[in-house]
Structure formats: structure tokens, C-alpha cells
Amino acid sequence: MMTTAFASAAIAAAPPPNATPEQKSWWAFQPLRSSPALPAVKRSAAVRTPVDRFVLARQEAQGLTLLPPADKATLLRRVSFDLIGLPPSPADIDAFTRDPSPQAFNEVIERLLASPRYGERWGRHWMDVVRYADTAGDNADYPVPEAYRYRDYIIDAFNRDKPYDVFIREQLAGDILAAEGPRERYAEQVVATGFLALSRRYATAPFELMHLTIEDAIETTGRAFLGLSLRCARCHDHKFDPVTARDYYGLYGFFASTRFPYAGSEEFQSKNLPRTGFLPLVPPTESARPIEENRKRLESLRAQLEGLEKESAKGKTKGALKSEIEGQLVSLRRELKRRERSGALPDLPVAYAVADDKPTDQAVHIKGDPAQLGDVAPRCLPAFLSGQPGLSLKPGSSGRRELASWIASPDNPLTARVMANRVWHYHFGRGLAASPSNLGLRGETPTHPELLDYLAGYLIDHGWSVKSLHRLILNSATWRQQARGAQSQSESAARLLVGFERQRLDAESIRDAMMTTAGTLDLAPPEAHPFPPIEDWHWTQHNPFKVVYESSHRSVYLMRQRLQRHPYLSLFDAPDANMSTDVRTRATVPQQALYLMNNPFVRTQAAAFADRVINAGSTDEARISEAVALAWSRRPGLAEEKGITAYLRRYEAQARKEGVGEQEATKRAWESEARVLMTASEFFYLD
Amino acid sequence: MPHPAHSIIENPREAVAPLSRRAFLRRTSAGLLTGGLSLHAALRSAAAQGGAQVLAPSPSHSPARARRLLFVFLTGGFSHVDTFDYKPRLQALHGQRIPAFGLRADETRQQPLLGSPFEFQRCGRSGLWISDLFPRLQGLADDLCVIRSLHTDIVEHFQATLAMHTGSSTVPMPSIGSWLSHGLGTMNPNLPPYVVMAEHLPYAGAQVFDSNFLPPQHQGVRIIPGEDPIPNLRPPEEPSSLAELERRMLENVNEAHARRRPADLNLAARMGSFEIARGMMREAPSVFDLAGESPRTLEAYGVNPGDKTSFAWQCLMARRLVERGVRVVELIDTGSHDNWDSHGDMQAHRPKAARVDRALAAMLGDLKARGLLDDTLVAICTEFGRTPWTDASNGKGRNHFAKAFTCLLAGGGARGGVTHGETDEFGASIVKNPVHVHDYHATLLHLMGLDHTRLTYRYAGRDFRLTDVSGEVIRDILA
Structure with missing residues (x-):
């Protein structure tokens, strides 16, 4: 496409990044305050960690103060869901509530942080941010059976407390790092680039509307790591943040120099195109042989098929021989299809990952239109934010490594602030800045900027350890406060962190907690998703891939599609996997109540829960105590126990009136009580 | 208090299906009046039971002309100059280059004008110009109020769709349906006050019908056209006496829980959601059962036997829902893909128009025949218009355009057979009576x-x- 003379002039005439005074003085673009002074507070006895000083100082200025700590059972339930997304066991509840040691809570935190369940919980948060899905998002929404490796990489990274800066580098440039060794980290680093590979695909042809796929890569990189929305700059200089269209296309070049995998789309079916760009989990030296073997196998398959087809066409064979040949033909054709469609690597474990392609610089798309090209914008970092007009790149490389280094640097004013704020958001239900993926001029300003800087500095100083931030925050008096009551139900009390904000469990926690309560949750690592074999793939935009797989594993492992939202997960506000999500909505809608009252899943879990409780003791008292502890993470009070006993009796009597036998009536009564416990507000909310 | 005293209800006399006395007393005795249902709704249902007026209308306000809103959102930006804003000069000067603008303030690029490929006709006694994209709506011209001078702030789908629903282009805010639910409460407690029918989500997704900071019971409830428009509606088989015992136990447990946590609106809303859900279980199956519709009605809308997904089905459902007292019904015709966003060729408008024209016309006619159009306001809108010039050289499509676009009103106190506002000879700028989204x-x-x-x-x-x-308020168009 020709570039119009006018258009190039406009771009060439664009002034160098000329930030407005507002942009220049914007809090998030300022260097981190190195070790900000801890504020003095009047109630220093209430301080448990430095976090509390920042919080108390603001509160005291308004004549407010921290609420007292929550009771122990409440705290244990809160910290359990917070760190591992599951309720504590009755044994844990008793042990903790009876342990008088001041170290008891700290020990709980350490135990939970060391649990493999922790990565499943916090990895899921990250999966929101990186818009994780098991499908590509093209018009037929082709499945990506290998995507789960990236999911597991995330979970593992959190479990091992991978330094956050390393985590960033691997996701943006793991393929480049992998090539440099060490060998034992090769697979992991390649898999990490699933972050980019998962960029949304569009339409029907391979890489159709690639500029939008790259827009997704740029936008998700911006939101996830920098807390900036960059996509506006695709069509024009950002209206609010100091990011120009030129900056956008400077970033674009990194991804245009990158080879993305093709997982299938309508033309996979209609034009018989193979998948491409999946990366072996072993270095080229080791994958060369299997690739060559596959090539040979393909040749011999084709030859074999040709021979057999000729023979079959002659029509001379009869009876058993004929059907044997036909059977052979079917199986050979299927193998051929499988090998052709998989790309070059049907027998090698591969990752949905990216690799360096021919380096290229991108011409600006005038008004975001890829058909109207302006001047070339050499690959570069956003000029104002980086303070670097140019960038020296290793020849022959995409430059993603250099991009990653800039983002993952302790000098980048945004990166550590964004992550510290995100961690805070997941602990409290609201970030210090309430828009965790947008700290730019259209985002929310932080309520406690000094505290945020302190946390960001703390993260960097502790080797980018996310677990160290958890310890700092969870041990604070601020986090341990009891839930806000009527007296502090105001927006300003919330902003000043007076009291803990009651939280509804998220979709994953609700399902996992129900299954934990029922004793039906399978905590073993799950098998791969049961996608149909590749030789049977046939999806088109009119008949897209659309399926829901049942599973008894944790919800983080449920298969999630882009074009089709999971019916249960979306009902309870799990995010749309088409875009990065920082804050989930927490809607209360009647369809949720319908689900809880009528869906067979809830009833099945309640039945298992009832069985479990009946077997847990022989008296009502023992059973009720166990049931309440399992569902609500506390032992029942006396009046409560009486109330439940009375309900069981009443229900049994009524059931017998309805013609139910005596033993069955007891079982039914317990199933009903189990449903009540599992669908009650107390099950769904964390104080 | 969730409701400031000055957000006044203006039509206290309207019939409110009363909550059962038991349910109302239970709520008040539990001290949940301020949360479980909106204060207005509670007061008004109290009023309905006692026959008394609780809130007097403010003397400065006009009485309500419409009791329900039917909000039809055509996704992707339908072109004003190809539909309801006839521009013969555009036809005449087809191909001539003019300075294009609209995306950026400093834009001075020359782009060729694109005459509309569609025929326009004067329609009805009013003589409104409507293109042949809408042959059936042409027949209803005298009921339509055509506003040709809308403008919006940001010329991106996401932002403009958000604006058309929430008034805000940037930060998500409560949807208009949620505001109405909040302000007016419900006329049928067994159905949600704000129902959205959308097979696919539009740009900005579910944010467009979110209650945001308004209490969550005002959130739009999405019905997904198909086999199972409201999943989990059917109760399990068990004796009703047992189900009733269990319901009471759950309510007691939740009320006790909420009493220990006073003033938490979420807990109250959650309990309220169970009550609405039970109402839906009683009432919704009949809403979706078309057995009572005459073959003539089905034929008029274009609903074929077994059809549960077409826009015609959505329109028929919309009528059935407003008939049953749902305050706001929204219809979204397509999602963020494959919609009215015709960059490449304006002919792509044709299938989109064909999908909605007959059903919309049938719905308007049906509402009218049943006397519902008098107090049902129908708003047919989109997020922005399209440029009078082409999107690219030699192109046949049009780009996004925020400076001028057209939306329609019908019924509910809006004047029929009139136009409001004017654009210039190309449809490129507003020359009379601009109407901002606000x-x-x-x-x-x-x-x-x-x-x-x-x-x-x-x-x-x-x-x-x-x-x-x-x-x-656009005074000129009030009937």
C-alpha cells in the first residue's frame, strides 16, 4: 500500500515526546521513593508491621483508627481462602483456635505459603491478568491443547516464589533466554512465552488481522506489567498518557519480529492447513532427530497409502483381505492426517510459545489502519517513560529481551508499583490504587502513595519475592482487622482501610470450597483436557468449537474458551478470557440463586457432604459440629446447634409424612441441611 | 441509606404487584429495609398494600409518559446517511474529495464522498425519509421520532457503546437500565427489573448493563437466546412441603447472618436475589412459552416453529416481558463481531438490517395493537454514525463517526412522524439542534x-x- 505524501509528513512532523506538565508530574511515572520514612503514629502499640504505620497515620489524621483483630476462626478462614482458595479443615480450625502461641498465625501463613495449593490460587490471579484461555479466539475458537503447559508454568512459578523480575523476563523473552541455557531450564523458559502466544487470534485465516493480535500482545504487556493501557496509541497519540503512536509502533516491531504459533482456525479445516510454530520442549539439537524421523515417516506413509489405494482400486481383493486393506487404509489415513495437521512435531511434546522471527521495524499504521502506512518507527521503548529515544538491539534478534529487561528493571517506576498494588488488591479486595492495571492518568490514584512505594521497594529489596510481600501484608494489624461493621460503612472508611472489607468468594473458590466440604475435590494434578484427536478437528465460524468438560479437579484447571464462556464460571464473574482483567466484578444476580437451588452439581455435592457428615459421628451434636466446621470454618454455638437439630427433626417428620422411610428420612434431612449450609451467605462471604 | 432523599419517584400511583405481606414484614422485621430491596420499592409495595401514597411527586416534574423502556441497541454503528438521514447531495457529489475529519481534531486528509447505495423514500403521511434497508419500518414512519443530530465523545466502539449505555465513555458507570430500576423499582417482583437479551455481548461486554456502584439488584439480567435462556429454572422433583421447609431454614440462617452484619447491602441483595429467583421459577417458564401466541403473530415477527435464537424471537420476548411489567428490556442485535461496523462495503448493512427490520416493525405494531405503545418507550439506537466519505481510497465502506448520528424513538410520549435536528448536506456536521448522548x-x-x-x-x-x-431534555419531541 502506498504511503500518502501527506501522511508521512504528518508523522515526520510529529514533535518528539512532549509530555504535558500533568504527565510529567504524574505520581506513577516518578522514580520510587527509596526507603520512604515510616510515619510516626500515636497508637504505636497497634503497629505490627510497617504497613500499619502508613495506614494508621492517615486514619489518625481523620480521627479514625484500626478496628480490633478478627477472631481466630474468622482469621483462619480468611487467610486460607486468601492464600490457597480453600477452607481450613476442622482439625486445622481446632488446632489454631486452641494454640495460644503468638507465633501461631505466622505458622499458619508459612504452612499455607508452602502448600502447592498456594500456586493454584495465586496463579489463577495471574491468569486473569494474562487473559489465559485454552482456545485461540479465532472465529471457530480452535482449541490449544498445549496451552495448559503455560498455566502450569504460572502455578509453579508462584509455588516456587520465582522472583518477579525473572517471571517477567521469561514470559516476554523466555525463548531467547532458553537458547542460552541452562539446559534443565529450557522447557520452562520456552513455555513461559505462552504469555505472548496466547494473544487473541481473529477471523478465519492464519494470522488474519495480525495487527489486532499484536495489539493484544502490546495491550496485555502494558496492562500486566506496566499498569498502562497502550492500545489507544494504535490509532493516535494516547489522549491521556504520554504514549505516542510512534511509541506504539516502536513496541509493535518487537512483536512483528516474533513468530507466533498457529493453532488452527476455519482455514485449518477448509484449506487443510497444518498447525505451525509450536516449539519443542527440547533444544534444536535434540529435536532435530525426531523431526527428521517424522519427515521420513510421512514419506513412507504416503508411499504406503498410494500402494494400498492402487491395490484397492483394482477391486480384485475380496472378503477378509478386502476388509483388512480397508481397515489399514483408514488407520493410515488417520495417521497421515494427524502428522500433517500437527505440524512437523506430532510425537514431540511442544509448547504454545513464540520464537524470534526475521527482525523488522514497523511502519506506523495511519489511524490504526494497516493498509495506510506512514513512516517506519524503529523498535524502541516508549520514549517518555523510558527516557530512551533509541535502543541498541542485539543484531538478528527481535529485541524482546531488551524490552523485558527495561520492564523488569528496578529502575522502571511502574513495574514494582504495579505488582505490589496487585498483590494488595488480591489481599484486600481493592488495590491501594483501585485500578491495578491502569496507573496512568485515567486510572485511580492511590489512597496511600507512600505505602505503595514502600511495598514496591520492599518487593525489589527482597529479591522480587512475592511471598515476602504476602508475609509483610498478612502479618499486619491492618489485614487482621475485623470486617467493617455498620459504624464504618462509608466510602472514606473503606479508603482509609478502617476494617476489613467483607468479600464474596470468587467463582473458583466457591466451587472448590463446595467440593472440599463435600470431600469430592481431587487435588492430584489433572490430566490434559480431553480434546478430540487432531485428525477429527473440523470447526468453522458457523460451527465453532464449543464444549464444557466436567472435572473433579480444582477450578483453575477447568478448560476455558475465548468465544464461549464457561456457564458456571461466568455466572460467578470469572473473567472474560479475551482481555486482561485486573478487578473482577462481584455481581449478585438471581441466576446465581437459581443455580444454587436447582443445578444438579450443588445437589450432588450436598449429598456427598451429607454422607460425609453422617459418617463423621453418631450423635446429632457431633455431626452438626462437623458440618458447620466443614462449611463455615467454625464450630457452632449452642443455640445454633439446637436450631439445626430441630430442623433435622422437623424435616424428618415431614418427609415421613410424605411417605419416606425412616432411615431415608434422616438422610434426606441431612441432605437438606447440607444444601442450606452450602448455599448460605456465610458460605459465600469472608469476614 | 442507599437512596438520597432527593432522588424522587414521580409516579407513585402506578400499580406495583405487591410483595406478599409475609415477605414484606419479614424484611422489615429483620431490619433489612434499607438493603433487601430498594427503599422506594419497599415503600411502594407498602403503599400498594395499604393503599396509601408514600412519596408525593415533586411539583416541578412532569408526569411519566412511559412506564417501561424498550432499549434496542444495534451494535457496531449503523450509518445515519444510509438509513434515516437522507443526503441527496452526497449522492450527487459521490467521489468528490473533501477534507475528512472526525477521528482527530487536526485531521485534514482528503477523502472521497460516498453516496449511499440505498434508495430512500418518503414514507407515511409525515413523509419521513427512510432507506430501503428498512422496508417494514418505512410503513411505520408516522410512529417514529427520528433524531438526526446525536453526537458522542469518543469514536471507538468500546467507549461509544459504554457512553450510549452509561453516559460515560471511559470509566464504567451504572447502565441506564440500572438507573431506571433504581429510580422506579419494579412492577413485577417475580421478574428482574432490567432484562437484557443478547446472544453475544457487545463492545465493552457486560459492563454496559452493569449496575456498577448502584445496588446489585439493579443489574441487567442477561437472557441468552437459545434452548435454555435462563438456565437452572426448573426445580428438582421433591415434595413442596419439604422444599418450603428448606426455603424457610435458608432464609432464617441468612437473616441471622445478616443481622450480625448490619448495613451490608451485598448480603441483603443476595437474599433478595433468592426471592427474585423464586419468582422467576414461578413466572418465567410462561414468559418463554409461546404456545399462546397466534400463528399470525409468530408469522408477523418472523418467528419460525422451534426458533429460539433469532432477533424476531428476541423482539417477541421483549413484548412479552414489557407486558409482564419488566421495567427495562434491552435487545442487543449482534455482538462485538459481525455487526454494523461496515468498513469495507456498505452493502454489509443489508443483512444486518434484514435481520432486524421485520421483527422491529412487528414488535412496534404489536405493542400498538395491544395498547402498550402508549406507555412503552422504544429507543432504537447505536453507538455512533459513519463517515459520509469512504474508509479508504476506492472503498465502499465508511469509518466510525462520532460527530453526527441518528437514533429513533417510538411510543411512550415521543412524537411520531417527526424529525429532530439536522446535519449538513453531507451528514458530516450538525447544523441544527445538536443532541448529545446526555x-x-x-x-x-x-x-x-x-x-x-x-x-x-x-x-x-x-x-x-x-x-x-x-x-x-429535548422538549420539541415530547408528544
Whole structure:
């Protein structure tokens, strides 16, 4: 496409990044305050960690103060869901509530942080941010059976407390790092680039509307790591943040120099195109042989098929021989299809990952239109934010490594602030800045900027350890406060962190907690998703891939599609996997109540829960105590126990009136009580 | 208090299906009046039971002309100059280059004008110009109020779709349906006050019907056209006496829990959601059962036997829902893909128009025949218009355009057979009576009996409203 003379002039005439005074003085673009002074507070006895000083100082200025700590059972339930997304066991509840040691809570935190369940919980948060899905998002929404490796990489990274800066580098440039060794980290680093590979695909042809796929890569990189929305700059200089269209296309070049995998789309079916760009989990030296073997196998398959087809066409064979040949033909054709469609690597474990392609610089798309090209914008970092007009790149490389280094640097004013704020958001239900993926001029300003800087500095100083931030925050008096009551139900009390904000469990926690309560949750690592074999793939935009797989594993492992939202997960506000999500909505809608009252899943879990409780003791008292502890993470009070006993009796009597036998009536009564416990507000909310 | 005293209800006399006395007393005795259901709804259902008026209308307000809103959103930006804003000069000067603008203030690029490929006709006694994209709506010209001078702030789908629903282009805010639910409550407690029918989500997704900071019971409830429009509606088989015992136990447990945590609106809303859900279980199956519709009606809409997904089905459902007292029904015709966003060729408007024309016309006619159109306001809108010039050289499509676009109103106190506002000879700029999205919203609220400056909600220390700090009611179009 020709570039119009006018258009190039406009771009060439664009002034160098000329930030407005507002942009220049914007809090998030300022260097981190190195070790900000801890504020003095009047109630220093209430301080448990430095976090509390920042919080108390603001509160005291308004004549407010921290609420007292929550009771122990409440705290244990809160910290359990917070760190591992599951309720504590009755044994844990008793042990903790009876342990008088001041170290008891700290020990709980350490135990939970060391649990493999922790990565499943916090990895899921990250999966929101990186818009994780098991499908590509093209018009037929082709499945990506290998995507789960990236999911597991995330979970593992959190479990091992991978330094956050390393985590960033691997996701943006793991393929480049992998090539440099060490060998034992090769697979992991390649898999990490699933972050980019998962960029949304569009339409029907391979890489159709690639500029939008790259827009997704740029936008998700911006939101996830920098807390900036960059996509506006695709069509024009950002209206609010100091990011120009030129900056956008400077970033674009990194991804245009990158080879993305093709997982299938309508033309996979209609034009018989193979998948491409999946990366072996072993270095080229080791994958060369299997690739060559596959090539040979393909040749011999084709030859074999040709021979057999000729023979079959002659029509001379009869009876058993004929059907044997036909059977052979079917199986050979299927193998051929499988090998052709998989790309070059049907027998090698591969990752949905990216690799360096021919380096290229991108011409600006005038008004975001890829058909109207302006001047070339050499690959570069956003000029104002980086303070670097140019960038020296290793020849022959995409430059993603250099991009990653800039983002993952302790000098980048945004990166550590964004992550510290995100961690805070997941602990409290609201970030210090309430828009965790947008700290730019259209985002929310932080309520406690000094505290945020302190946390960001703390993260960097502790080797980018996310677990160290958890310890700092969870041990604070601020986090341990009891839930806000009527007296502090105001927006300003919330902003000043007076009291803990009651939280509804998220979709994953609700399902996992129900299954934990029922004793039906399978905590073993799950098998791969049961996608149909590749030789049977046939999806088109009119008949897209659309399926829901049942599973008894944790919800983080449920298969999630882009074009089709999971019916249960979306009902309870799990995010749309088409875009990065920082804050989930927490809607209360009647369809949720319908689900809880009528869906067979809830009833099945309640039945298992009832069985479990009946077997847990022989008296009502023992059973009720166990049931309440399992569902609500506390032992029942006396009046409560009486109330439940009375309900069981009443229900049994009524059931017998309805013609139910005596033993069955007891079982039914317990199933009903189990449903009540599992669908009650107390099950769904964390104080 | 969730509702500031000055967000006044203007039509207290309207019939409210009463909550059962038991349910109402239970709520008040549990001290949940301020949360479980909106204060207005509670007071009004109390009023309905006692026969008394609780809130007097403010003397400065006009009485409500419409009791229900049917909000039809055509996704992707339908072109004003190809539909309802006839521009013969555009035809005449087809191909001539003019300075294009609209995406950026400093834009001075020359682009060729694109005459509309569609024929326009004067329609009805009023003689409104409507293109042949809408042959059936042409027949209803005298019922349509065509506003040709809308404009919006940001020329991106996401932002403009958000604006058309929430008044805000950037930060998500409560949807107009949620504001109406908040301001007017429900006329049928067995159905949600705000129902959205959308097979696919539009740009900005579910944010467009979110209640945001308004209490969550005002959130739009999405019905997905198909086999199972509201999943989990059917109760398990068990004796009703046992189900009733269990319901009471759950309510007691939840009330006890909420009593220990007073003033938590979420807990109250959650309990309220169970009650609405039970109402839906009683009432919704009959809403979706078309057995009672005559073959003639089905034929008029274009609903074929077994059809549960077409836009025609959505339109018929919309009528059935407003008939049953749902306050706001929204119809979204397509999602964020494959919609009216015709960059490449305006002919792509044809299938989109064909999908909605007959059904919309049938719905309007049906509402009219049943006497419902008098107090049902139908708003047919989109997020922005399209450029009078082509998107690319030699192109046949049009780009996004925020400077001028067209939306329609019908029924509910809007004048029929009139146009309001004018654009220049190309449809490129507004020359008379500009109507900002805020003005459009102010007018919708006015027709529903609400003063947009007084329908406010205090949040984060500020009184928010649908129209932010502006908005003028379009007086000229009030019947």
C-alpha cells in the first residue's frame, strides 16, 4: 500500500515526546521513593508491621483508627481462602483456635505459603491478568491443547516464589533466554512465552488481522506489567498518557519480529492447513532427530497409502483381505492426517510459545489502519517513560529481551508499583490504587502513595519475592482487622482501610470450597483436557468449537474458551478470557440463586457432604459440629446447634409424612441441611 | 441509606404487584429495609398494600409518559446517511474529495464522498425519509421520532457503546437500565427489573448493563437466546412441603447472618436475589412459552416453529416481558463481531438490517395493537454514525463517526412522524439542534417520569447521575 505524501509528513512532523506538565508530574511515572520514612503514629502499640504505620497515620489524621483483630476462626478462614482458595479443615480450625502461641498465625501463613495449593490460587490471579484461555479466539475458537503447559508454568512459578523480575523476563523473552541455557531450564523458559502466544487470534485465516493480535500482545504487556493501557496509541497519540503512536509502533516491531504459533482456525479445516510454530520442549539439537524421523515417516506413509489405494482400486481383493486393506487404509489415513495437521512435531511434546522471527521495524499504521502506512518507527521503548529515544538491539534478534529487561528493571517506576498494588488488591479486595492495571492518568490514584512505594521497594529489596510481600501484608494489624461493621460503612472508611472489607468468594473458590466440604475435590494434578484427536478437528465460524468438560479437579484447571464462556464460571464473574482483567466484578444476580437451588452439581455435592457428615459421628451434636466446621470454618454455638437439630427433626417428620422411610428420612434431612449450609451467605462471604 | 432523599419517584400511583405481606414484614422485621430491596420499592409495595401514597411527586416534574423502556441497541454503528438521514447531495457529489475529519481534531486528509447505495423514500403521511434497508419500518414512519443530530465523545466502539449505555465513555458507570430500576423499582417482583437479551455481548461486554456502584439488584439480567435462556429454572422433583421447609431454614440462617452484619447491602441483595429467583421459577417458564401466541403473530415477527435464537424471537420476548411489567428490556442485535461496523462495503448493512427490520416493525405494531405503545418507550439506537466519505481510497465502506448520528424513538410520549435536528448536506456536521448522548438520556428519563438532574446516587463522596453534569431534555419531541 502506498504511503500518502501527506501522511508521512504528518508523522515526520510529529514533535518528539512532549509530555504535558500533568504527565510529567504524574505520581506513577516518578522514580520510587527509596526507603520512604515510616510515619510516626500515636497508637504505636497497634503497629505490627510497617504497613500499619502508613495506614494508621492517615486514619489518625481523620480521627479514625484500626478496628480490633478478627477472631481466630474468622482469621483462619480468611487467610486460607486468601492464600490457597480453600477452607481450613476442622482439625486445622481446632488446632489454631486452641494454640495460644503468638507465633501461631505466622505458622499458619508459612504452612499455607508452602502448600502447592498456594500456586493454584495465586496463579489463577495471574491468569486473569494474562487473559489465559485454552482456545485461540479465532472465529471457530480452535482449541490449544498445549496451552495448559503455560498455566502450569504460572502455578509453579508462584509455588516456587520465582522472583518477579525473572517471571517477567521469561514470559516476554523466555525463548531467547532458553537458547542460552541452562539446559534443565529450557522447557520452562520456552513455555513461559505462552504469555505472548496466547494473544487473541481473529477471523478465519492464519494470522488474519495480525495487527489486532499484536495489539493484544502490546495491550496485555502494558496492562500486566506496566499498569498502562497502550492500545489507544494504535490509532493516535494516547489522549491521556504520554504514549505516542510512534511509541506504539516502536513496541509493535518487537512483536512483528516474533513468530507466533498457529493453532488452527476455519482455514485449518477448509484449506487443510497444518498447525505451525509450536516449539519443542527440547533444544534444536535434540529435536532435530525426531523431526527428521517424522519427515521420513510421512514419506513412507504416503508411499504406503498410494500402494494400498492402487491395490484397492483394482477391486480384485475380496472378503477378509478386502476388509483388512480397508481397515489399514483408514488407520493410515488417520495417521497421515494427524502428522500433517500437527505440524512437523506430532510425537514431540511442544509448547504454545513464540520464537524470534526475521527482525523488522514497523511502519506506523495511519489511524490504526494497516493498509495506510506512514513512516517506519524503529523498535524502541516508549520514549517518555523510558527516557530512551533509541535502543541498541542485539543484531538478528527481535529485541524482546531488551524490552523485558527495561520492564523488569528496578529502575522502571511502574513495574514494582504495579505488582505490589496487585498483590494488595488480591489481599484486600481493592488495590491501594483501585485500578491495578491502569496507573496512568485515567486510572485511580492511590489512597496511600507512600505505602505503595514502600511495598514496591520492599518487593525489589527482597529479591522480587512475592511471598515476602504476602508475609509483610498478612502479618499486619491492618489485614487482621475485623470486617467493617455498620459504624464504618462509608466510602472514606473503606479508603482509609478502617476494617476489613467483607468479600464474596470468587467463582473458583466457591466451587472448590463446595467440593472440599463435600470431600469430592481431587487435588492430584489433572490430566490434559480431553480434546478430540487432531485428525477429527473440523470447526468453522458457523460451527465453532464449543464444549464444557466436567472435572473433579480444582477450578483453575477447568478448560476455558475465548468465544464461549464457561456457564458456571461466568455466572460467578470469572473473567472474560479475551482481555486482561485486573478487578473482577462481584455481581449478585438471581441466576446465581437459581443455580444454587436447582443445578444438579450443588445437589450432588450436598449429598456427598451429607454422607460425609453422617459418617463423621453418631450423635446429632457431633455431626452438626462437623458440618458447620466443614462449611463455615467454625464450630457452632449452642443455640445454633439446637436450631439445626430441630430442623433435622422437623424435616424428618415431614418427609415421613410424605411417605419416606425412616432411615431415608434422616438422610434426606441431612441432605437438606447440607444444601442450606452450602448455599448460605456465610458460605459465600469472608469476614 | 442507599437512596438520597432527593432522588424522587414521580409516579407513585402506578400499580406495583405487591410483595406478599409475609415477605414484606419479614424484611422489615429483620431490619433489612434499607438493603433487601430498594427503599422506594419497599415503600411502594407498602403503599400498594395499604393503599396509601408514600412519596408525593415533586411539583416541578412532569408526569411519566412511559412506564417501561424498550432499549434496542444495534451494535457496531449503523450509518445515519444510509438509513434515516437522507443526503441527496452526497449522492450527487459521490467521489468528490473533501477534507475528512472526525477521528482527530487536526485531521485534514482528503477523502472521497460516498453516496449511499440505498434508495430512500418518503414514507407515511409525515413523509419521513427512510432507506430501503428498512422496508417494514418505512410503513411505520408516522410512529417514529427520528433524531438526526446525536453526537458522542469518543469514536471507538468500546467507549461509544459504554457512553450510549452509561453516559460515560471511559470509566464504567451504572447502565441506564440500572438507573431506571433504581429510580422506579419494579412492577413485577417475580421478574428482574432490567432484562437484557443478547446472544453475544457487545463492545465493552457486560459492563454496559452493569449496575456498577448502584445496588446489585439493579443489574441487567442477561437472557441468552437459545434452548435454555435462563438456565437452572426448573426445580428438582421433591415434595413442596419439604422444599418450603428448606426455603424457610435458608432464609432464617441468612437473616441471622445478616443481622450480625448490619448495613451490608451485598448480603441483603443476595437474599433478595433468592426471592427474585423464586419468582422467576414461578413466572418465567410462561414468559418463554409461546404456545399462546397466534400463528399470525409468530408469522408477523418472523418467528419460525422451534426458533429460539433469532432477533424476531428476541423482539417477541421483549413484548412479552414489557407486558409482564419488566421495567427495562434491552435487545442487543449482534455482538462485538459481525455487526454494523461496515468498513469495507456498505452493502454489509443489508443483512444486518434484514435481520432486524421485520421483527422491529412487528414488535412496534404489536405493542400498538395491544395498547402498550402508549406507555412503552422504544429507543432504537447505536453507538455512533459513519463517515459520509469512504474508509479508504476506492472503498465502499465508511469509518466510525462520532460527530453526527441518528437514533429513533417510538411510543411512550415521543412524537411520531417527526424529525429532530439536522446535519449538513453531507451528514458530516450538525447544523441544527445538536443532541448529545446526555441529552438523549435526559429525554428518556424525562419520558419515564424522572428528572435526570435529581436521579442521583452518592458514591465515593460525590453525587453521581446518568448525565454527569449536563443533559437537556429535548422538549420539541415530547408528544
